[in-house]
Amino acid sequence: MRIHFEPQLRASRGKLLSGHGAGTAVHAGSFLRERRMVLDSDLLNHAPELLRILTHELFHFVWRKLDNGTRLRWDALVRAELGSPGELGWSAEWRKAALTPADSRKRTRRWREYLCESFCDSAAWYFSGAAKHPEYTLPAKLRRLRRQWFTRLLAERKLPL
Ligand SMILES: [Zn+2]
Incomplete structure (x- = not known):
């Protein structure tokens, strides 16, 4: 897996861009199939935050390969x-706030994205050790x-990458 650092990361129309311009500021983005991760270079000056974001992104790769039974338990x-x-984490929080009852009932794309982001944010929180x-x-x-x-997941040694 490759990790790049780029300045002023932002997301615009589904694309990850660097430098001044349109879009929403983001800390990172992952390209699962390419096994590539891009992190904002500002994070290099904030070690605890870098570790939190890095863990979150790493767990996107874990989630993708996680077996169905484990996903259903989540x-x-x-x-x-x-x-x-x-x-x-904010990534899960804004998605949670936007959910409707139909999203969870029908397991819509919004629901599945929330599942993934809550999983990644929770992993980052779990490993950060910070309260x-x-x-x-x-x-x-x-x-x-x-x-x-998460303690149970780790006890089962199930972390595909
Ligand atoms: Zn994420």
């Missing part, structure tokens, strides 16, 4: 939390359940 976990606010971050807004009792879930 689906069941976050489905049971619906109705509670908060998440463990506090402005993006950690999930209530404590739900964090405990996610921690147990």
Whole structure:
């Protein structure tokens, strides 16, 4: 897998761009099939944040290869939390806020994207070891359940990359 650092990363119309221009500022983007990851070079000056973002991106690769049973167990976990606010990263949080009841019921694309982002954000939170971050807004009792879930996943040694 290759990791590149580029200045002023932004996303625009499904593309990842670098430098001034249109689009939304982002920390990183991953190209799963090409096994390539691009991170904003600003992160090089913020080690804890770099590790958080790097872990999040790495788990995109894990999620892609995860077996269906494990994915369904993740689906069941976050489905049971619906109705509670908060998440463990902005990427999952804004997607969660945009979900409608039909999304989870019909497992729409929006729901599947939320599943993936909540998985990656939770992994980044789990491995960061930090209790506090402005993006950690999930209530404590739900964090405990996610921690147990990841501890179990690791106990099974199931981390395909
Ligand atoms: Zn992501």
